[in-house]
Amino acid sequence: xxxxxxxxxxxxxxxxxxxxxxxxxxxxxxxxxxxxxxxxxxxxxxxxxxxxxxxxxxxxxxxxxxxxxxxxxxxxxxxxxxxxxxxxxxxxxxxxxxxxxxxxxxxxxxxxxxxxxxxxxxxxxxxxxxx
Numbered sequence: 001x002x003x004x005x006x007x008x009x010x011x012x013x014x015x016x017x018x019x020x021x022x023x024x025x026x027x028x029x030x031x032x033x034x035x036x037x038x039x040x041x042x043x044x045x046x047x048x049x050x051x052x053x054x055x056x057x058x059x060x061x062x063x064x065x066x067x068x069x070x071x072x073x074x075x076x077x078x079x080x081x082x083x084x085x086x087x088x089x090x091x092x093x094x095x096x097x098x099x100x101x102x103x104x105x106x107x108x109x110x111x112x113x114x115x116x117x118x119x120x121x122x123x124x125x126x127x128x129x130x131x
Contacts, residue, residue, distance in 0.1 A: 019107035022064050025049040026101050032118035034129035037093030042078055043117055045070075046086040050103040050113070067102040072116075093119060 027046045034041070045068065052064050068082045073091045080087030091097045097117040104110040120129055 019105065019109035021109040021111045022052050022103045022105040023050060024101050024103040024111040024113035026099055026113045026115040028099070028115055028117055032120045033091060033093050035093055035119045035121055037091060039076055039090035039092060041093075042088050042090055043097075044086060044088050045099050045101075045115075047101045047103065047113070048085040050085070050101070050111075052105045064106075065104040067104070069100040069102075071098050071100075073097040091117060095119070 025047060027044075027049065029044045029046070030041070033043060047066055047068070050064055050066070066083055066085055068087060070082075070089065073093060073095045075089045075091045075097055078088040078090060089097075096119055099115050099117070101113045101115075102110055103113070
């Protein structure tokens with residue numbers, strides 16, 4: 001028995017639903033370092049608030065996978081890894097350090113967050129920068 005062409009398209013279109021993407025979140029502490037920091041200040045890039053799916057009431061789900069990409073200023077890894085929920089780095093501070101976090105759920109759906117470690121100019125006493 002042959003199905004009409006429209007019926008075949010309908011069957012394909014009504015397959016499994018598209019996976020809901022996770023939520024990717026980056027928190028940087030401190031939010032800025034002094035210009036020309038020369039790798040003196042440890043900076044935490046934390047993606048642990050990323051979740052498999054958003055919900056009003058948190059739902060325990062499968063753990064998500066993390067993949068960090070850092071670009072801009074030169075950086076050194078102090079602890080963690082580019083696949084861990086959080087990592088600590090130091091930066092040369094000659095320019096901003098950009099972070100991109102790709103979070104992938106067990107379903108294969110993914111989301112990306114982007115954040116930048118800012119720079120504070122010399123002489124900003126409240127930031128601890130030397131004049």
